[in-house]
Amino acid sequence: MSGPLRLVPDEGGAERTMQLRTLPLKLRRTAPPEPEPGPEEQLDLSADPLDELAERLHDVCADAVHPYEIAAFLESDGLSDEQAALLYGRPDAFTVAEELFEKVERRYPGQSSEFANPWRADPWRCVVRGLVFALPGLGYLLGANLFATARMRFGLPSGMLALSIATLVSWGFNQALAHRSYRWLGRLRRREAAVCLAVGAPLGALIAAAAAYVVGGPLGALCFAAGQSCYLGAATVLLVLGREKFLLVALAPASVGAGVVLAVDVPETVRTVVLLASLLLAVGLAVRELVVCVRGGERESVELRLPLRQEVPHLLFGLACGALTLIAGLGETIHQAVQAASHTVHGAAAALPHHHHVREVKTTPTGPAMIALTLSLGLAEWLLFRYRAMAVAALRTSHTSGQFTRRTGGVLLGCLFIYLTTVAALDAAATVLWPGAPALGVPQLGAMLLLGGSLWLALLLNAFGFSWSTALICLAAAGAESAGLLTGADPIVLQLIGCGAAAVLLTAIAGPALGRTTQHR
Incomplete structure (x- = not known):
């Protein structure tokens, strides 16, 4: 997979939380002075202050399936155990939550058009992504002649080990790169995500190609490993930015060429040209998309840093x-x-x-x-x-x-x-x-x-x-x-x-x- 899913599609990301107003209003603003109660009113005991909170949090409490949900809402809004004792006469926030859970009648709204499915996925888009994950395998049919299959090294056709190492490096690097880019997208910073991809994708391709060169093998196999590394970097860019159809277009020459190879014998020169055509299309489309995102996006005034250790x-x-x-x-x-x-x-x-x-x-x-x-x-x-x-x-x-x-x-x-x-x-x-x-x-x-x-x-x-x-x-x-x-x-x-x-x-x-x-x- 190119990267992790955002917690809610098209929203502000995993860090965006629900903000509630749970504490009494007197803690949030100064209430106007009230007239002194009369003698009769002074004799009456005041109502339980928890009733006011139960009325204000009726929707939250009615939808909760456990008191801990209410306790989480209260704590997220800053209700401490000391405030629970001072304002409501309860020893802690969990006791407040349990009593609210008992006071408010359960109301389970069931499914609705607004909340039944906040996770909407386009099935056809998933089909396209499945194709772009599988179709690159056809490139190995076209590039089979680039490996010295008559010679063996470490039990594999000569050059296959270098390709395997390059693949491992590309998968690991691009997985981290995609996650970091999705984190920028989750904060609605598409320009920063594009800059991250523009720097990271070429760097990852260079590291993977260098790893293949260190392992060694025939020149044709090393060239194939370098081309694969470049393709995986370009594919990561297009997948993260949501341009799967562009990647499908780039894979068209290799897919057609692989079908022809299965039917008839094709010269090695033609196979190489077809592979290069798909590679150049993928890289060109990725560069085009990055340029559009960088030029079209506005630089944010607030600087934000994302730590690398999370990748x-x-x-x-x-x-x-x-x-x-x-x-x-x-x-x-x-x-x-x-x-x-x-x-x-x-x-x-x-x-x-x-x-x-x-x-x-x-x-x-x-x-x-x-x-x-x-x-x-x-x-x-x-x-x-x-x-x-x-x-x-x-x-x-x-x-x-x-x-x-x-x-x-x-x-x-x-x-x-x-x-x-x-x-x-x-x-x-x-x-x-x-x-x-x-x-x-x-x-x-x-x-x-x-x-x-x-x-x-x-x-x-x-x-x-x-x-x-x-x-x-x-x-x-x-x-x-x-x-x-x-x-x-x-x-x-x-x-x-x-x-x-x-x-x-x-x-x-x-x-x-x-x-x-x-x-x-």
Whole structure:
């Protein structure tokens, strides 16, 4: 994914909070002097001061599903325990909230046109985003001749390792860059977001290309890695600024060219020209959009700084997602290389012939599965919005906090089931259409579904601010799988254990955390 979702689309961002006027009016302005009460009035006891507050906060208290919601409103407006004792004769703010909850009759407004779905997502936009996530994979068909497939290095076609490292660096850097840009957009500063992208996207492409050069490989493979790094930077710009259709236009030459390559043999020069056409289109459209945003936006008079440390968990999360995805796609090939090297060292067997490695890469069943996973990312985004919409609806219709927790838990499981079912269906269709692809076995399918489920849960928790938890869990799973793969363990078993453990931990966090009403206010 290009970046985290804003808490409420088209609003001022995560930091924008609801401001309430909960304290008595006499604390906010000086009331006019009242006439002295008569003797009869002096004999009467004054009414409970809490009644006035209950009347003023009637709507808030009537909609609350738990006293803690009222307590949160009171504390956000500055009501301390000392003020609760002085003004209302209660020991603390929580006691005030509990009595208000009892005084005011429950009123659950149910769904309405205004509040039923504040999370509106355009389904067609999600379809387009799913396409722009999947179509870049066709570029590997056009650029296959740029890799020295007759030579092997670290168990992969020469140059593939450099491309993999560049991909990891780009994913991690661009994930952090997108998050920082979304933070600027959340504060309604589109110009600052464009400046951030204008500086960060070229820097990320340069770092990724340099990493590929350090690893080394054939010149053609290094050029391909540099072009991919530039494309990913341009794609991040267009996705963050909401220009998915521009990116679809840029991918048109590579998509058409890949279709032609599957039908007939195309000279390498023509393939390279087609790849360059898509790259130049993507970069050109990204530059055009940045220029429009920078020139069209006004410089804010109030200077605002965003600390860089908040991007660290998103950088780690991008690296972890890239590592888990690469292991799912290349794990079997790396496993065979490790096994061959081990046999050679111990004299048990000779290393596998080079052409055998290449054949396994082409016939691995993970190819269609990876296509299915990337195509499903558009649906994953739509389901994130759908979960938020249904959670807000449950917040307005639940009578108790326990009922709300059960409803949001059911919504979470339902969205996850829909996503995984779609991934399985897409994988079945891709396997049928992929020329010569073997059927995906139950263990392979299980590993792929666990990976998809873990990534979707991590993205959902990221949207609610649990960035460090998701980053560390995914990073631990990626590290464990990488270490096991290098020691010769079966990659499918590693994925079942690593992604399975990550899915369990993320579910254990998501259930209680997202079942709290305060997370959805």
